[in-house]
Amino acid sequence: MKNKILEFRKRKGFTQDVLAKKCKVTRQTINAIENDRYDPTLQLAFKIAQVLNVKVDDLFKP
Amino acid sequence: MKNKILEFRKRKGFTQDVLAKKCKVTRQTINAIENDRYDPTLQLAFKIAQVLNVKVDDLFKP
DNA sequence: ATAAAACGTAAAAACATTTTGACATTATAA
DNA sequence: TTATAATGTCAAAATGTTTTTACGTTTTAT
Numbered sequence A, B: 001m002k003n004k005i006l007e008f009r010k011r012k013g014f015t016q017d018v019l020a021k022k023c024k025v026t027r028q029t030i031n032a033i034e035n036d037r038y039d040p041t042l043q044l045a046f047k048i049a050q051v052l053n054v055k056v057d058d059l060f061k062p
Numbered sequence C: 001a002t003a004a005a006a007c008g009t010a011a012a013a014a015c016a017t018t019t020t021g022a023c024a025t026t027a028t029a030a
Numbered sequence D: 001t002t003a004t005a006a007t008g009t010c011a012a013a014a015t016g017t018t019t020t021t022a023c024g025t026t027t028t029a030t
Helices: A005-012 A016-023 A027-034 A042-051 B005-012 B016-023 B027-034 B042-051
Strands: none
Touching: A005 A016, A005 A027, A016 A027, A016 A042, A027 A042, A042 B042, B005 B016, B005 B027, B016 B027, B016 B042, B027 B042
């Protein structure tokens, strides 16, 4: 699953740690997802999208 | 996580079993997700949305 | 009313994710 | 250049999801 977390995160000026805290997960989780080591749960995908003000469909692509 | 699988599935005239096969999962998996027993993986969420011709954002709501 | 199709549910095993804690590397600014 | 922030990565344990098998209930059509 491809994702544009880096792109939208930078656009917001967030570090991985800041994004992680806003999503209430660890920095390692955001890092792993951003680097495609695994996909987030649906819940977390929605949370990240919400925090970055984008649609899940725009943030992730199969 | 709320979902509108039933609504869009009926709109397509699919049974749970038909939808399951198109998504390459068991009928029980579709049934469990449709009845909110658990959320699907992000992959499966995208697959269900694709089969039902809708956006993930329109099919699921946090 | 009865058969067949569709749906609901449960427990356990298999599989995927997240957390935790730690350490390494790279980028940035003073 | 050196301290600091930011990022990358790992392994083990905790947590969560999916599959399988099996059986029960409800709906639909004849």
